[in-house]
Amino acid sequence: MSLIVALVIASLVYILQKHLYAVWWNRNLDVTISFADPYVREGEKSALKEVIYNGKILPLPVFHVKFSADRSFQFEDTENTVVTDSYYRNDVFSVLGYRKITRTLPFQTSKRGLYGIPNLNVIARDFFMTTNFAYSKSGNAWIYVLPERVYTPELSMFCTHLLGELETRRNRMEDPYTFRGIREYAYGDTIGKVNWKATAKTAQLMVNMYGYTSEQRVRILLNLETNMMGKTENLQEMSIRMAGTVAEYFLKNKVSVEILSNGIDQTTGDCERVEAGMSMEHGVTIDKYLARIMGNAGIDRFMNIVNDELSHMEETVTYVVISPYYKDDLLVKLDYMQKNHMAVQMLVPYYDIQDKENWRNYMHGVEVKWNEV
Numbered sequence: 001m002s003l004i005v006a007l008v009i010a011s012l013v014y015i016l017q018k019h020l021y022a023v024w025w026n027r028n029l030d031v032t033i034s035f036a037d038p039y040v041r042e043g044e045k046s047a048l049k050e051v052i053y054n055g056k057i058l059p060l061p062v063f064h065v066k067f068s069a070d071r072s073f074q075f076e077d078t079e080n081t082v083v084t085d086s087y088y089r090n091d092v093f094s095v096l097g098y099r100k101i102t103r104t105l106p107f108q109t110s111k112r113g114l115y116g117i118p119n120l121n122v123i124a125r126d127f128f129m130t131t132n133f134a135y136s137k138s139g140n141a142w143i144y145v146l147p148e149r150v151y152t153p154e155l156s157m158f159c160t161h162l163l164g165e166l167e168t169r170r171n172r173m174e175d176p177y178t179f180r181g182i183r184e185y186a187y188g189d190t191i192g193k194v195n196w197k198a199t200a201k202t203a204q205l206m207v208n209m210y211g212y213t214s215e216q217r218v219r220i221l222l223n224l225e226t227n228m229m230g231k232t233e234n235l236q237e238m239s240i241r242m243a244g245t246v247a248e249y250f251l252k253n254k255v256s257v258e259i260l261s262n263g264i265d266q267t268t269g270d271c272e273r274v275e276a277g278m279s280m281e282h283g284v285t286i287d288k289y290l291a292r293i294m295g296n297a298g299i300d301r302f303m304n305i306v307n308d309e310l311s312h313m314e315e316t317v318t319y320v321v322i323s324p325y326y327k328d329d330l331l332v333k334l335d336y337m338q339k340n341h342m343a344v345q346m347l348v349p350y351y352d353i354q355d356k357e358n359w360r361n362y363m364h365g366v367e368v369k370w371n372e373v
Contacts, residue, residue, distance in 0.1 A: 014128060020058060021126040025133045028055030031065060031122050036104075039144035039288065042112050046143060048075075048105040050091060057097040062129060065091045066121040067139060072111040109145045112240070112291045114266060117141040146287040150238065150245045150366070155347070158364050159249040162345060166216045166255060166318060169343065182206050215316050217276055218250045221305060222261035223323035223330075224296035231351075235324035238349040238368045240290050243322050246347070251283045259286055262302040263293035271297050271305075299325060306333050318343040324350065331360060338362060 029052075036047040048069070054060055068086040075081065075089075082088045093101055117139030124133045182198050185205035198206035222243045226232045240263070247257045258276040265272045274289050302323075309319070310333065319342065321334060326348050337344045338360075346363045359365070 014130075017127045018131055021124070021131065021133060024056060024058050025060065025124050025126075026122075026135060027058075029053070029060075029122075030055070031120060031137070033065075033067060033117055033120060033139050034141045035143040037143065039146055039284070039291075040109055041146045042109055042148040045106060045108050048107065048117075048141070050103045050105070051100070052093060052095055052102075053100045054095045054097060059097050059127075060093075060095040060124045061127060062125040063093045063095050064121075064123040065093070066123070067117050067119065069117060070111075070113070070115045072109065072113075073107045073115070074110060075105055075107040077105055112145045112147045112237075113294070114288075114292050115143050115145065144288050144291045146284075147237075147241045147244045147290050149248070150241045152366060154364065154366050155242060155245060158345070158347065159246060162218075162318065162320070163250070163253055163255070165343070166218075169216065169318070182208060215256070217256040217258065217314075217317050218246070219276075219309075219317050219319050220246060220257065220259040220261075221302075221309070221319060221321045221323075222259060222263060223299070223302040223321070223325055224261065224263050224293070225299040225302060226324040227326060228351075232324075234368050235349050235351070236296070238366065239322050239324055240293060242347055242349065242366065244287050244290050246320055246322070247286045248283050251278065251280060254278060257282070257286065259289070260305050261293065262297045262299075262305065263290075264295045264297055265289065266292045266294040271301060299330075303330070303333070306330070310337065313337075313340060313342055319345070321346040323348060326358065326363065328358065331358065334362065335360065 031053075032051045034049050034051075036049060040046045050065055052063065052065070066089065068088050071083055071085065071087050073087055075087065080090045080092065089105075091103065093103075095101055119136055120139050121136050122134065125131065126133075182195055183206065185194070185207050189207045193207040195206045195208050220243050222239060224236045224239060226235050243259060243261075247259065250257050256276045256278045259274045260271075262271055264270065272289065274286050277285070302325075319337065321344065323330065323346065326346070334344055334346060344362055346360075347366060348359075348363055349366050349368045351368060
């Protein structure tokens with residue numbers, strides 16, 4: 001008799017707890033996942049943080065949090081993980097009532113990009129471990145992995161030399177809105193600079209003097225199409241890294257930088273433009289844009305970008321063309337820019353097996369090893 005009573009009581013307890021878990025298991029339950037940093041650079045470390053809060057008296061004896069991340073993330077803790085096309089993780093917790101659990105998962109990045117945790121799958125079991133309860137929610141966790149910097153003698157020399165040229169050009173270009181005074185006419189002065197009122201008073205030709213413009217901009221034209229078939233990723237990645245490095249150098253030297261590219265932005269599916277800016281925060285904007293580039297729209301799209309620049313030449317702009325593609329159809333356009341007194345320089349990442357026979361005086365090579373990126 002007592003055994004029957006015990007079985008009845010056990011059955012009632014089981015049914016009751018099962019009902020309680022079915023109704024209450026996810027009440028006042030909050031599961032979040034976030035990255036410790038909004039952005040890091042390639043090769044740097046960050047961490048993923050899981051936070052579980054059970055805001056009720058009902059305990060969750062076995063509680064699973066499942067999610068996937070990009071396989072380029074190298075986590076220090078590999079327990080409960082499977083790596084195939086992505087990094088799959090299944091973390092197990094035991095959460096008492098009115099408890100908060102935080103778990104930090106350090107990892108190292110290896111490849112630029114914009115990465116997210118799109119979804120979380122949450123699974124709990126009842127007290128007797130016989131029934132599973134589950135739901136999914138948006139992960140809403142994102143991190144930028146910014147392109148690595150390129151520190152080579154060739155690129156450092158290029159940036160230093162170009163900065164000197166910018167200073168020289170700035171000191172040669174007068175700003176008509178900053179009047180400095182009047183002087184006598186000298187050979188080579190244009191008729192537009194003559195101050196006729198002062199000329200009438202002194203009975204000799206006098207001309208206006210102006211200050212020098214401080215507006216000098218570097219406009220980076222980034223092409224990701226290459227000269228060759230196969231093994232193009234290294235050249236493309238080096239081109240992106242060079243663009244970020246050049247932008248950072250000139251921003252640190254108070255030069256405005258903008259960037260146009262035939263690279264496809266993963267968030268819009270199209271080629272985008274980062275407008276001119278001079279702050280270091282603008283540098284982060286450029287780096288984030290470079291991180292989002294996934295693939296390219298081809299050489300024809302880049303030619304259209306160059307053609308647009310040819311249609312409205314600007315004296316205050318210095319063009320830095322970064323391109324692993326240097327066939328004649330592109331070089332002819334850059335030759336035209338230079339002949340029309342447009343300041344243009346070209347950075348070419350190349351493999352050591354490529355020839356350099358058609359190089360112009362505005363071209364500067366940066367050698368890339370097959371296994372460098």
